[in-house]
Amino acid sequence: xxxxxxxxxxxxxxxxxxxxxxxxxxxxxxxxxxxxxxxxxxxxxxxxxxxxxxxxxxxxxxxxxxxxxxxxxxxxxxxxxxxxxxxxxxxxxxxxxxxxxxxxxxxxxxxxxxxxxxxxxxxxxxxxxxxxxxxxxxxxxxxxxxxxxxxxxxxxxxxxxxxxxxxxxxxxxxxxxxxxxxxxxxxxxxxxxxxxxxxxxxxxxxxxxxxxxxxxxxxxxxxxxxxxxxxxxxxxxxxxxxxxxxxxxxxxxxxxxxxxxxxxxxxxxxxxxxxxxxxxxxxxxxxxxxxxxxxxxxxxxxxxxxxxxxxxxxxxxxxxxxxxxxxxxxxxxxxxxxxxxxxxxxxxxxxxxxxxxxxxxxxxxxxxxxxxxx
Amino acid sequence: xxxxxxxxxxxxxxxxxxxxxxxxxxxxxxxxxxxxxxxxxxxxxxxxxxxxxxxxxxxxxxxxxxxxxxxxxxxxxxxxxxxxxxxxxxxxxxxxxxxxxxxxxxxxxxxxxxxxxxxxxxxxxxxxxxxxxxxxxxxxxxxxxxxxxxxxxxxxxxxxxxxxxxxxxxxxxxxxxxxxxxxxxxxxxxxxxxxxxxxxxxxxxxxxxxxxxxxxxxxxxxxxxxxxxxxxxxxxxxxxxxxxxxxxxxxxxxxxxxxxx
Numbered sequence: 001x002x003x004x005x006x007x008x009x010x011x012x013x014x015x016x017x018x019x020x021x022x023x024x025x026x027x028x029x030x031x032x033x034x035x036x037x038x039x040x041x042x043x044x045x046x047x048x049x050x051x052x053x054x055x056x057x058x059x060x061x062x063x064x065x066x067x068x069x070x071x072x073x074x075x076x077x078x079x080x081x082x083x084x085x086x087x088x089x090x091x092x093x094x095x096x097x098x099x100x101x102x103x104x105x106x107x108x109x110x111x112x113x114x115x116x117x118x119x120x121x122x123x124x125x126x127x128x129x130x131x132x133x134x135x136x137x138x139x140x141x142x143x144x145x146x147x148x149x150x151x152x153x154x155x156x157x158x159x160x161x162x163x164x165x166x167x168x169x170x171x172x173x174x175x176x177x178x179x180x181x182x183x184x185x186x187x188x189x190x191x192x193x194x195x196x197x198x199x200x201x202x203x204x205x206x207x208x209x210x211x212x213x214x215x216x217x218x219x220x221x222x223x224x225x226x227x228x229x230x231x232x233x234x235x236x237x238x239x240x241x242x243x244x245x246x247x248x249x250x251x252x253x254x255x256x257x258x259x260x261x262x263x264x265x266x267x268x269x270x271x272x273x274x275x276x277x278x279x280x281x282x283x284x285x286x287x288x289x290x291x292x293x294x295x296x297x298x299x300x301x302x303x304x305x306x307x308x309x310x311x312x313x314x315x316x317x318x319x320x321x322x323x324x325x326x327x328x329x330x331x332x333x334x335x336x337x338x339x340x341x342x343x344x345x346x347x348x349x350x351x352x353x354x355x356x357x358x359x360x361x362x363x364x365x366x367x368x369x370x371x372x373x374x
Numbered sequence: 375x376x377x378x379x380x381x382x383x384x385x386x387x388x389x390x391x392x393x394x395x396x397x398x399x400x401x402x403x404x405x406x407x408x409x410x411x412x413x414x415x416x417x418x419x420x421x422x423x424x425x426x427x428x429x430x431x432x433x434x435x436x437x438x439x440x441x442x443x444x445x446x447x448x449x450x451x452x453x454x455x456x457x458x459x460x461x462x463x464x465x466x467x468x469x470x471x472x473x474x475x476x477x478x479x480x481x482x483x484x485x486x487x488x489x490x491x492x493x494x495x496x497x498x499x500x501x502x503x504x505x506x507x508x509x510x511x512x513x514x515x516x517x518x519x520x521x522x523x524x525x526x527x528x529x530x531x532x533x534x535x536x537x538x539x540x541x542x543x544x545x546x547x548x549x550x551x552x553x554x555x556x557x558x559x560x561x562x563x564x565x566x567x568x569x570x571x572x573x574x575x576x577x578x579x580x581x582x583x584x585x586x587x588x589x590x591x592x593x594x595x596x597x598x599x600x601x602x603x604x605x606x607x608x609x610x611x612x613x614x615x616x617x618x619x620x621x622x623x624x625x626x627x628x629x630x631x632x633x634x635x
Contacts, residue, residue, distance in 0.1 A: 041577065043550045066598070068555050085550050095546040266594050270563035271538060272554075275545030286534055291403070291410040291521070293529045302546050307538035308589040322591055357553050357563055358594050 006212035012201045013216040014223055017078070020052045020198060026210055027122045032159055035091065036124030037081055044070050044084035046091075049124060056081045063169040063239070063350065066359030079125055079193045082169035085355050087278035088130055091121050092154045093137060097300045099285065104294040118154035126162045126187065128180030129172075129349040133278035134160075135185055139341045140281050150300070159206060162187035166230045170239035171350030173363055177242065179347040181234040192227040199227055240350065242363045243370070247344070248335035250370055255327065259369050264323025266358045271304035273352035273360075274329060279345050282310070305329050330362065380429035380528065383415035384459075385449055387435025387442050388469055388497060392514040393460035394418040394434050400517050407521075410528055426452030430527060436462040438469060438497040450504035455527060457508045458500040459520070461583055461616050464509040469497040470619035499619070508533070513583035513616045516568050536567040539587050540580050543571035552579055559602050561612050564590040564622075582623060583616040592626045600630070607634075 007013045015023075027034050028050075038047040039056050049055060055078040062069040068084060100113045126134070134155075141151035165174070165181035174180030183190045188207035192199040199219050202208050274280040284303035289296045303310055305328050311319040319325045337345035346362070353361045384394060398419060400407070407413075414424040431453035437443050450456055458464050466473065472480070473496045481488040500506050510519055519535060526533035536542075540562035544551060552558040552574050560579030562571070568584045586592075599609040614627040 041550075043555050045548070045550065066554060067557070068551075070555075085545075085555070086548065090548060095548070265591070268563040268591050268595055269539075269589060270541040272541050272545070272551060272563075275542065288522070289525050289529055289531075291406045291525050291528055293525075302542070304538070304542060307536075307542065308587075309537040312537075320589075322589065355551055355554050357551070357598055358591075359598075 006208045007202050009202050012219040014197045014199050014219045015216045032122035033119040034122045046086045063171045063354040065353050065361045068354050077193050079163045080167050085276045088123055089278050095302045097150050099298045099300050102296045116150040116153045120157035122159040124161050126160050128183040129174040129347040131162050131185040132179035132347040136279045160187045162190040164192045166234050168238050171353040172238050173240040173242050174348035175235045175238045177348035182231050240363045248338050251331045251335040260323045260327045263326050267322050267326045268358050269306045269322045271306040272355050274304040276351040276355045379412040381414040382411040382430045383428040384432045388438040389435030389462040396514045396517050428453050430455045432457045432459045433463050434459045436466045436497045437503050439493050446503050455507045458506045459510050460515045461511050461513045463500045464511050465617045466497045466499050466619035468616050511585040519568050538567050539563050540565045540567050540571050543567045544574050549575045557602055559599050564595050581615045585617045585620050586622045
């Protein structure tokens with residue numbers, strides 16, 4: 001077989017699983033910092049990976065409202081783990097970023113704005129819901145009239161290897177939100193894991209280039225069928241669902257409904273849902289001033305509408321109660337987001353359900369609100 | 375404007391000295407502090423002491439003896455700005471556990487001649503005795519917060535201290551929630567940020583040493599935690615710890631004990 005051949009964009013090829021190591025190697029030689037799901041301190045994180053064996057082979061996650069467990073079952077698949085609390089947001093929109101430094105020189109302030117830098121990341125294992133989340137953050141950070149330079153520098157260089165979800169978790173509802181389990185967005189490569197092989201769908205020139213020269217075969221009708229059947233099964237196995245037919249009106253027309261108060265009685269206002277949410281993009285700017293008052297550093301940090309300080313302004317807090325903060329969050333995700341950006345701010349990844357210590361479930365709350373109104 | 379550097383006095387009441395040590399541990403910034411402030415009284419750092427009045431007094435520890443109750447009044451009279459430093463000074467600290475029990479009975483068990491002891495039945499925060507201008511929580515305090523408060527005072531601005539919970543700090547540093555991931559009881563959702571989420575980052579639950587947040591839902595958190603208890607009464611012990619005498623944590627523990635009866 002000629003070693004310089006490469007598959008056409010849009011085609012699907014099949015590789016032996018161990019060949020994936022050559023693919024990772026190729027990404028590294030091209031200067032990528034490869035990150036993917038990894039087991040660390042007995043839990044699941046997104047971290048640098050060097051080889052196939054760094055992926056969580058044999059693990060599954062059990063996810064329910066307010067509960068996450070990483071369980072080793074010993075199966076032989078590398079991509080069966082449904083993501084945990086972390087998301088790709090932490091690489092594209094880092095939790096801390098230096099915006100500028102000010103220094104007083106001879107009585108005048110001098111400003112130094114650091115040029116944003118980021119490694120060229122290769123994201124391994126981006127789920128359909130996660131790819132949709134990246135595209136939603138693109139809408140916020142890469143607008144035609146304004147782009148966020150910190151986000152842009154990481155986003156433009158990122159290589160995305162997406163993964164079709166074969167075994168969704170208990171809190172997943174991507175099928176309802178139209179973002180999965182089949183990857184729908186633009187990825188450089190999209191992987192489907194079968195028992196013996198990885199199928200790779202080529203989505204870009206970059207993806208094609210990475211596969212060039214690797215020993216692949218074009219995917220047979222048999223394996224393509226197996227992949228399709230697996231994805232159909234996955235759609236049926238979705239742990240949760242959300243009826244979006246009457247959204248955003250259901251929420252925006254009922255902002256004074258007593259149900260919000262009922263949620264407020266359970267909500268801790270801890271901000272976990274917003275921090276694990278792959279689309280939440282709110283941040284705060286904090287200044288650190290030197291003791292002599294001659295130097296300051298402004299930093300951008302992740303913030304949350306559940307932080308009472310977030311809505312504090314001259315005259316007081318515009319959202320002083322916990323229920324008003326929850327309502328703000330949910331009515332943005334499923335209501336005003338659509339008005340603002342044309343999509344929901346929710347991709348159905350289920351993180352806010354799993355990682356809420358109080359087990360508040362956005363799919364249940366929407367259904368309950370609807371029931372109470374009728 | 376005169377070129378007089380503001381004077382600083384640091385006092386210790388009933389405490390372990392850890393918060394004063396947090397000031398001394400600021401090795402990189404200590405010279406800057408000494409440059410910006412005139413350290414007039416700080417026995418942990420220097421024997422040299424100069425009489426008041428002082429511009430800034432930092433007070434560590436809680437009030438546990440009749441002598442301390444008098445002494446803090448005199449310090450207040452001598453200080454323009456008084457900062458309560460650390461959870462002993464803001465909530466009574468670990469020694470305020472005596473407030474929930476019979477301090478006399480303990481004294482009789484431990485000492486041969488308890489009659490020589492002069493102590494109050496309670497260990498109480500500084501603000502219960504004199505007006506306090508600013509409270510910095512933590513056991514010990516976070517050195518960044520100490521610097522922030524000093525910098526704010528020197529530059530005549532409000533200090534930037536977080537109103538949110540430890541959860542936000544966990545997420546910013548990439549720590550996975552120990553409560554959801556491992557079922558470890560954690561009162562981080564109700565605890566003021568500022569420590570940098572040290573405990574969860576090391577795989578254990580937060581025990582609230584930075585004190586309660588102003589806006590949280592302790593009823594809901596208690597419901598969650600009582601279901602996770604590994605030993606009976608664990609939730610009460612979590613709330614009744616270093617910040618146990620802080621009003622909202624105190625009421626929560628009292629309520630749980632009442633329900634248990």
